[in-house]
Amino acid sequence: MRTSRAEGAASYLVLIAMALGVLTPLLGLVLAAFHPPGAHVSGLSWPERFSWGNLATAWREGHFASLMGASLTVCLIVVPLTVVLASLAGYGLGGLRTPGRGGLGLVFLLGMTLPIEVVIVPLYRDLRDLHLTDSLITLSLVEAAAFLPFGVYWMRRTFASLPAELVEQALLDGAGPWQRLRWIEWPLARPAVATLAVLYFMWAWNQFLLVVTLISDPNRRTAPAGLGFFVAPHSTDLPLLSAASLIVIGPIVAVYLIFQRQFVAGLLAGASR
Numbered sequence: 001m002r003t004s005r006a007e008g009a010a011s012y013l014v015l016i017a018m019a020l021g022v023l024t025p026l027l028g029l030v031l032a033a034f035h036p037p038g039a040h041v042s043g044l045s046w047p048e049r050f051s052w053g054n055l056a057t058a059w060r061e062g063h064f065a066s067l068m069g070a071s072l073t074v075c076l077i078v079v080p081l082t083v084v085l086a087s088l089a090g091y092g093l094g095g096l097r098t099p100g101r102g103g104l105g106l107v108f109l110l111g112m113t114l115p116i117e118v119v120i121v122p123l124y125r126d127l128r129d130l131h132l133t134d135s136l137i138t139l140s141l142v143e144a145a146a147f148l149p150f151g152v153y154w155m156r157r158t159f160a161s162l163p164a165e166l167v168e169q170a171l172l173d174g175a176g177p178w179q180r181l182r183w184i185e186w187p188l189a190r191p192a193v194a195t196l197a198v199l200y201f202m203w204a205w206n207q208f209l210l211v212v213t214l215i216s217d218p219n220r221r222t223a224p225a226g227l228g229f230f231v232a233p234h235s236t237d238l239p240l241l242s243a244a245s246l247i248v249i250g251p252i253v254a255v256y257l258i259f260q261r262q263f264v265a266g267l268l269a270g271a272s273r
Contacts, residue, residue: 033242041238054243061234062244066219067226070136071205071251074222077140078204082147083197087189089148090155091181095162105156111149116209124213134217142214143204151196158192159185194262201255223248 028044033054035047059065092098093105123142124133132138162185170180186193211225218229227248234240256263 029242029245032238033246035239037239038237039239041242051239054239055247058230058240058244058247061240062226062230062247063219064223064226064244064247067221067223068247068251070220071222071224073136074140074143074207075201075204077137078144078147079197079200081140082144082151082200083193085144086148086151086155086196087186087193089152090157091159091185093152094156094158094160095167095181095185096177105153108149108152108156112153116146120209120213127214133214134220136215136220139210139214140204142210143207146210147200147203151200154192154196155189158189162188191262191265194259194265198255198259198263202252205252 024044031044031046032041034050034052035041035045035054036049036051037054037057039047089108093108098104127133127138127142166184166188167180170184175183205222206224207222208224208228211222212228215221215225218226221229227244230244231241234244
């Protein structure tokens with residue numbers, strides 16, 4: 001369906017407005033981070049001189065070396081684990097004729113509606129009684145369990161929407177379930193897998209509530225949780241707070257820029273189903 005010039009222009013104006021709505025606060029954060037320490041910052045004011053030392057000061061005083069290491073450890077456990085489990089479960093529910101797949105799919109769908117705030121208190125008590133708190137492995141497994149329902153739903157839709165002709169041809173050629181997954185369906189699902197991996201990385205990196213609940217040792221907390229406790233003693237130093245915020249969001253921006261093509265391709269593939 002063709003669109004008129006007016007519709008096309010209106011679409012571009014909306015996209016530009018949305019882009020400005022996202023980039024303007026980010027630009028303000030970057031400019032604020034390079035003002036002199038303790039300076040008064042308002043709006044998008046340009047610093048008289050760039051204080052590059054704010055990043056080093058925030059890194060040192062916020063102990064971000066250990067915090068970033070903890071965040072990276074959690075992401076390296078959560079992302080591969082959840083992507084593999086979600087892909088296998090999605091393949092079983094969407095790519096195979098698994099008995100009861102409709103009911104199982106409903107269970108995972110209902111799991112997406114359960115907020116973590118509902119179970120956080122009994123979860124903490126159970127893990128505390130088992131002496132499993134203050135552990136990055138425990139935190140990673142809990143996050144993986146919380147994120148898994150969405151991944152299963154995502155991959156189920158992905159595998160169910162693949163061309164049926166390819167699957168039927170593979171069956172005629174004698175390919176078993178694992179051969180179909182490895183050589184046919186997995187390569188076709190790579191954009192969706194890449195999108196899911198980026199989303200999982202963002203969620204695992206940004207997780208705050210589970211971290212402050214399950215990790216009481218400040219040296220084992222992740223970067224976003226450390227940033228939350230960094231605010232109180234530096235609440236009046238906006239440039240230093242902005243520099244600390246840049247340190248925390250930097251890995252997310254980097255991951256998105258590296259995988260943006262695969263991320264957008266996965267989203268577009270999901271939108272077209």
